[in-house]
Amino acid sequence: AQSVSQHNHHVILSEAASLELGCNYSYGGTVNLFWYVQYPGQHLQLLLKYFSGDPLVKGIKGFEAEFIKSKFSFNLRKPSVQWSDTAEYFCAVIPYSGGYQKVTFGTGTKLQVIP
Amino acid sequence: DVKVTQSSRYLVKRTGEKVFLECVQDMDHENMFWYRQDPGLGLRLIYFSYDVKMKEKGDIPEGYSVSREKKERFSLILESASTNQTSMYLCASSKGGGTASTGELFFGEGSRLTVL
Numbered sequence: 582a583q584s585v586s587q588h589n590h591h592v593i594l595s596e597a598a599s600l601e602l603g604c605n606y607s608y609g610g611t612v613n614l615f616w617y618v619q620y621p622g623q624h625l626q627l628l629l630k631y632f633s634g635d636p637l638v639k640g641i642k643g644f645e646a647e648f649i650k651s652k653f654s655f656n657l658r659k660p661s662v663q664w665s666d667t668a669e670y671f672c673a674v675i676p677y678s679g680g681y682q683k684v685t686f687g688t689g690t691k692l693q694v695i696p
Numbered sequence: 697d698v699k700v701t702q703s704s705r706y707l708v709k710r711t712g713e714k715v716f717l718e719c720v721q722d723m724d725h726e727n728m729f730w731y732r733q734d735p736g737l738g739l740r741l742i743y744f745s746y747d748v749k750m751k752e753k754g755d756i757p758e759g760y761s762v763s764r765e766k767k768e769r770f771s772l773i774l775e776s777a778s779t780n781q782t783s784m785y786l787c788a789s790s791k792g793g794g795t796a797s798t799g800e801l802f803f804g805e806g807s808r809l810t811v812l
Binding site: 617623625627630684 | 729731739801
């Protein structure tokens with residue numbers, strides 16, 4: 582079964598600092614990759630996704646992620662964080678196949694941005 | 697705007713009580729899911745359904761059951777609530793399987809259950 586690791590559980594940054602959140606997965610086949618974000622008091626929502634093509638994908642609010650197949654990684658980045666980026670971030674993996682697709686989530690990374 | 701609606705945002709129940717959590721989606725999605733979210737554990741899949749009246753166990757189904765009588769509605773049932781089921785419960789839906797499906801999940805606001 583696939584698994585997802587997010588090694589940073591809690592990250593504290595000052596505004597304007599650069600962000601990189603790690604995500605590694607274990608699955609030998611082709612995968613679809615996602616980052617979801619949960620702002621305080623809100624529901625989980627999609628930040629960005631990778632299916633195929635350019636391994637550097639851009640999402641909402643200036644976030645981007647790079648898929649490195651050889652490293653089984655899909656790290657999330659933002660050049661300059663804002664206080665409003667304070668949230669919990671989840672990486673998720675789906676094996677690419679027909680039929681039902683089971684989503685596996687990482688344990689999440691809480692980001693706190695200090696003004 | 698797509699919407700997944702969970703019937704209760706906050707519930708407080710006593711040990712042994714039966715608990716119903718309901719979820720409705722308006723996107724005509726085939727797949728529906730129930731997760732629980734606990735600090736440090738991320739999201740863990742309880743049950744999912746890929747069609748009406750169909751259900752499959754997820755990673756932590758013990759102590760839970762589900763019902764899907766209509767495509768848009770997916771209910772989570774705790775037959776006899778216990779304190780270790782105190783958690784945030786998230787419902788989600790996604791478009792049906794096959795290569796055309798992206799697997800993107802759409803989530804509800806969550807139902808925070810406290811069992812005393």
